[in-house]
Amino acid sequence: KTLLMLPGDGIGPEVTAQARRVAERLIEQGLALDIGEARFGGVAIDADGMPLTADTLTLAKASDAVLMGAVGGPQWADQPYGNRPEAGLLALRSGMNVYANLRPALCFAALADASSLKRALVEGLDILFVRELTGGVYFGEPRGIETLPDGQRRGVNTHVYTTSEIQRVARTAFALARGRKGEVVSAEKSNVMEAGLLWREEVQALRDAEYPDIRLTHMLADNMAMQLVKNPKQFDVILTDNLFGDMLSDEAGMLTGSLGMLPSAAIGDAGMPGLYEPIHGSAPDIAGRGVANPSASILSLAMALRYSLGAPELAAKVEAAVEAALDGGARTADLGGTMTTAAMGDAVLAHLA
Amino acid sequence: KTLLMLPGDGIGPEVTAQARRVAERLIEQGLALDIGEARFGGVAIDADGMPLTADTLTLAKASDAVLMGAVGGPQWADQPYGNRPEAGLLALRSGMNVYANLRPALCFAALADASSLKRALVEGLDILFVRELTGGVYFGEPRGIETLPDGQRRGVNTHVYTTSEIQRVARTAFALARGRKGEVVSAEKSNVMEAGLLWREEVQALRDAEYPDIRLTHMLADNMAMQLVKNPKQFDVILTDNLFGDMLSDEAGMLTGSLGMLPSAAIGDAGMPGLYEPIHGSAPDIAGRGVANPSASILSLAMALRYSLGAPELAAKVEAAVEAALDGGARTADLGGTMTTAAMGDAVLAHLA
Ligand SMILES: CC(C)[C@H](C(=O)O)[C@@H](O)C(=O)O
Ligand SMILES: CC(C)[C@H](C(=O)O)[C@@H](O)C(=O)O
Numbered sequence: 001k002t003l004l005m006l007p008g009d010g011i012g013p014e015v016t017a018q019a020r021r022v023a024e025r026l027i028e029q030g031l032a033l034d035i036g037e038a039r040f041g042g043v044a045i046d047a048d049g050m051p052l053t054a055d056t057l058t059l060a061k062a063s064d065a066v067l068m069g070a071v072g073g074p075q076w077a078d079q080p081y082g083n084r085p086e087a088g089l090l091a092l093r094s095g096m097n098v099y100a101n102l103r104p105a106l107c108f109a110a111l112a113d114a115s116s117l118k119r120a121l122v123e124g125l126d127i128l129f130v131r132e133l134t135g136g137v138y139f140g141e142p143r144g145i146e147t148l149p150d151g152q153r154r155g156v157n158t159h160v161y162t163t164s165e166i167q168r169v170a171r172t173a174f175a176l177a178r179g180r181k182g183e184v185v186s187a188e189k190s191n192v193m194e195a196g197l198l199w200r201e202e203v204q205a206l207r208d209a210e211y212p213d214i215r216l217t218h219m220l221a222d223n224m225a226m227q228l229v230k231n232p233k234q235f236d237v238i239l240t241d242n243l244f245g246d247m248l249s250d251e252a253g254m255l256t257g258s259l260g261m262l263p264s265a266a267i268g269d270a271g272m273p274g275l276y277e278p279i280h281g282s283a284p285d286i287a288g289r290g291v292a293n294p295s296a297s298i299l300s301l302a303m304a305l306r307y308s309l310g311a312p313e314l315a316a317k318v319e320a321a322v323e324a325a326l327d328g329g330a331r332t333a334d335l336g337g338t339m340t341t342a343a344m345g346d347a348v349l350a351h352l353a
Numbered sequence: 354k355t356l357l358m359l360p361g362d363g364i365g366p367e368v369t370a371q372a373r374r375v376a377e378r379l380i381e382q383g384l385a386l387d388i389g390e391a392r393f394g395g396v397a398i399d400a401d402g403m404p405l406t407a408d409t410l411t412l413a414k415a416s417d418a419v420l421m422g423a424v425g426g427p428q429w430a431d432q433p434y435g436n437r438p439e440a441g442l443l444a445l446r447s448g449m450n451v452y453a454n455l456r457p458a459l460c461f462a463a464l465a466d467a468s469s470l471k472r473a474l475v476e477g478l479d480i481l482f483v484r485e486l487t488g489g490v491y492f493g494e495p496r497g498i499e500t501l502p503d504g505q506r507r508g509v510n511t512h513v514y515t516t517s518e519i520q521r522v523a524r525t526a527f528a529l530a531r532g533r534k535g536e537v538v539s540a541e542k543s544n545v546m547e548a549g550l551l552w553r554e555e556v557q558a559l560r561d562a563e564y565p566d567i568r569l570t571h572m573l574a575d576n577m578a579m580q581l582v583k584n585p586k587q588f589d590v591i592l593t594d595n596l597f598g599d600m601l602s603d604e605a606g607m608l609t610g611s612l613g614m615l616p617s618a619a620i621g622d623a624g625m626p627g628l629y630e631p632i633h634g635s636a637p638d639i640a641g642r643g644v645a646n647p648s649a650s651i652l653s654l655a656m657a658l659r660y661s662l663g664a665p666e667l668a669a670k671v672e673a674a675v676e677a678a679l680d681g682g683a684r685t686a687d688l689g690g691t692m693t694t695a696a697m698g699d700a701v702l703a704h705l706a
Contacts, residue, residue, distance in 0.1 A: 072544075086544045116582050117469050137490075137512055138545050145547050152516040155551030159490060159512060163505040189596070191425075191439045192491050194498050198508030225600045226607040229469050229582070243542070247578045247600060254579040 001033050001309050004063040006040035006056070006092075009085060010282025011292035011341075012069020018294035018345030019067060019301040022321075025352050026305075026314055033309065036063070040092070041071030041085040041282075051088025057095045065308035066096070066275045067301055070282035094134045098266035098275045099165070100172035101133040101245065102303070105232075105252035108261060110326040111335060115257030117232075127235045127252055128180065130173035131245025133266050135165045138242045159195050161241065166202040172267070173239040174211040181236040182214055187221045187244050199241060221248065228252050253279055260293030260334040261322075263300035265307050274308040276300040286333075290341045293332040295322055298348055321351035354386050354662050357416040359393035359409070359445075362438060363635025364645035364694075365422020371647030371698030372420060372654040375674075378705050379658075379667055386662065389416070393445070394424030394438040394635075404441025410448045418661035419449070419628045420654055423635035447487045451619035451628045452518070453525035454486040454598065455656070458585075458605035461614060463679040464688060468610030470585075480588045480605055481533065483526035484598025486619050488518045491595045512548050514594065519555040525620070526592040527564040534589040535567055540574045540597050552594060574601065581605050606632055613646030613687040614675075616653035618660050627661040629653040639686075643694045646685040648675055651701055674704035 005020060007013035020035065027033055038056045045051050051071070060066045071085040081087065107115065107125035115122045140158030147153050170186075177184045186203045188196035200218050207216040219227065221244045227234065228248065232255050240248055253262045259280050266275040278296030286292055299322060306315035330347035331337020339347070358373060360366035373388065380386055391409045398404050404424070413419045424438035434440065460468065460478035468475045493511030500506050523539075530537045539556045541549035553571050560569040572580065574597045580587065581601065585608050593601055606615050612633050619628040631649030639645055652675060659668035683700035684690020692700070 081547065081550065084544070090545065116471060116474050116584075118471060121469050140509075143547055145551050148515070153551055153555070154513065154515045155546075155548035156493075157512045157546045157548045159510045160507065162501070162507045189599070191437070192443065193508075193510045194434065194496055195508035195510045197434065198498050198506055202506070222599045222603040225578070225604040226612070229604060229607040231469075244600075246542070246575045247597075250575040251578040251582060251604060254582040259579070 001064045003033055003035050003304065003309070004060055004066045005035060005037045006066060006068045007037070008041040008069040008071040008282065009043060009073050010070050010284045010287040012041070012071065012282055014287070014290060014292050014341050015278065015294040015297035016067060016069040018341060018348075019297040021345055021349060022298050022301055022318060022352065025349055031311065031314060040068065041088055042073055042076045044088065045076055045079060045083065045085065050083055051085045052091045057092065060092065060096055061273060063273050065273055065304040067297070067304060068275060068277040069297065070278065070280065072282050073284045090138060093266060093275065094139065096273060096275055097134060097268045099132060099134045100169045100267050101129070101131040102176070102265040102267065103129040103131060103245070103249040103253070103279060104262065105129065105249065105256055106262070107256040108258060108323065108326055111256070111258045111261070114335065115255060117255055122232060122255055122257070125232055125256060127232065127238060128176060129238045129240065129245055129249040129252065130169060130176065131249055132165065132169040132241045135161055136242035159193065159243070161195055161199060163202050166199055167206050170203045170206050170239060173237055174207065174214050177214050177237040183236045184214055184239050185217050185219050185224070185235055185237070186239040187219050187224045187248060188241065189221050190218070191220060203239065224248055225251060228255065250279070258335060260332065261295045261299065263296050263303050265300070265303040267307055274304060276304040291333050292341050293334050294341050294345050295348070298322055298345075317352065321348045324351040354417045356386055356388050356657065356662070357413055357419045358388060358390045359419060359421045360390065361394040361422040361424040361635065362396055362426050363423050363637045363640040365394070365424065365635055367640070367643060367645050367694050368631065368647040368650035369420060369422040371694060371701070372650040374698050374702060375651050375654055375671060375705065378702055384664065384667060393421065394441055395426050395429045397441065398429055398432060398436065398438065403436060404438045405444045405448075410445065413445065413449055413628075414626060416626050418626055418657040420650070420657060421628060421630040422650065423631065423633065425635050426637045443491060446619060446628065447492065449619075449626060449628055450487060450621045452485060452487045453522045453620050454482070454484040455529070455618040455620065456482040456484060456598070456602040456606070456632060457615065458482065458602065458609055459615070460609040461611060461676065461679055464609070464611045464614070467688065468608060470608055475585060475608055475610070478585055478609060480585065480591060481529060482591045482593065482598055482602040482605065483522060483529065484602060485518065485522040485594045488514055489595035512546065512596070514548055514552060516555050519552055520559050523556045523559050523592060526590055527560065527567050530567055530590040536589045537567055537592050538570050538572050538577070538588055538590070539592040540572050540577045540601060541594065542574050543571070544573060556592065577601055578604060581608065603632070611688060613685065614648045614652065616649050616656050618653070618656040620660055627657060629657040644686050645694050646687050647694050647698050648701070651675055651698075670705065674701045677704040
């Protein structure tokens, strides 16, 4: 099996370096894995003139899993719209056809007090978002900014979904729900958007036809934004489109109080490579200082082991090591501690003996 | 001055009845106000075949202010898409041209413990959302669901904004910010949507040209969804488009722990009538039992007094009466108490002597 690392920008290289140490430890212990590396994001703009070269995309598609660090930063704010680091990320997601974005919002027992929410509301929180990742308003055409005859400008994006785009991501959500509580809540704004109504109808039809054992409910996205604050533990698996998932999964991630701990997986059809990345960003403000929390990157590696590298038992082992490090008091600055990025990596490695 | 009441569906008639008592008390005390009433929403579908008749829209546009209760309910779920109660609400907003939706997220001192968040994070919270209300993906064309040659369906909505649509709502936000802390945070997804980039550029250009005294910052909408949970008191005035404002203001409203307390105003150009409504919905589950909290409706009346009826001192008086009722221990079921809707109305009236 092969793993391609795309360290990217800001704190990306720092955190992926620790995930790499974890992967190398597992290789020492017998895991058969080849690790490669390529430029991606702002660093690729600087070196190659574009955030995602055709070579890097080809490499990514030929790998079993891709571990991305983070992309973006103020230095690339003036790039043309289609050549910014974020555009590279969208091109990578789309090019790899990883349409299902799995984002756990998990509250670690040792960190429950770090949440803004009262402890009782978040202790034991374990939500899995399944967010559509290669469609919707992120990719719809027509799009762009035009100047009208009267000198005004007009900006357009198109929110669009087809039956098959909805079905494939819903299948992923239903299948994952079977391994959990058998419950899915699907979010949309079917009351004001026809594309949301289509989403709702297609998800319901698929459940009725193929997943009658799943308890499916529908919730308006604005209501879900409220319910996540009011009582987040009412949720198990949440299914969303691309844009609602972006906002709702970030909101839910912050509920846990430890954004620096949260990984994500983006997967496509069975057997195709997956893309793994922390949900945190490139954090230019702390980049280069060696103080970022590498846990989300290490836990993204764990997800890669589970979903793309055929090693679910190693995934569980890595996750347990991170949890043990936390239980042992390991804390980077974002968790109120003083540990460096490397020391946090050490603390995790210590539990992988 | 004239006030048109549209009690609507569910708990709408129950809560607006209490707001009406408050208005009538103010009239007894010397306010010159004519109150009318019309059918709107589901009740209008039942009686007139449509949620908003041309007559009702004409009445609304001829009034100084419109006080809406709430619309919608399961009985109208099977209406054609364009004839549902929500479609009537969108037609009313658009027909009245009330493009700026003012949604305070205010934490009442007496209720701070009801929040999901730790008290220190929400005590004294006072955010004012200014949400664009008559454009964006709610209204953009093309829209709809079509069946493709291969039998699949395709759902489309169009997210679109022009310079002037952005400028007019941004002006409202900047002007309101001048009466507060002089700070505006504008939310969009300019990193993935060109229409969001246009939003950002136009808001910035307007600030630079006409409101140099305002401190304007831009924040990605997903980050704002997180920051509202992490540290809501960092915000004063928040400017958003229609869809992001829908979700973010609901999230912020729930942070206060007392959704049944939150009013809203929708206003347009100076001198044009405003539309006032609680942010809570029609709550079919508790409708007809006389237990709903009328405070949001009463506070919506206060906003009408301030923004459309030329009586800001009466607005402050009504707001103080609601606060005094709370301080005196008045609590409906949503606030953990046992008071009926009418008793809560009595408690407010008692402070309007
Ligand atoms: C960086 C940005 C393009 C991206 C998105 O909006 O999808 C990010 O917010 C995420 O959720 O992974
Ligand atoms: C009822 C619905 C159409 C409406 C909206 O989405 O605008 C509501 O959620 C609101 O925010 O007032």
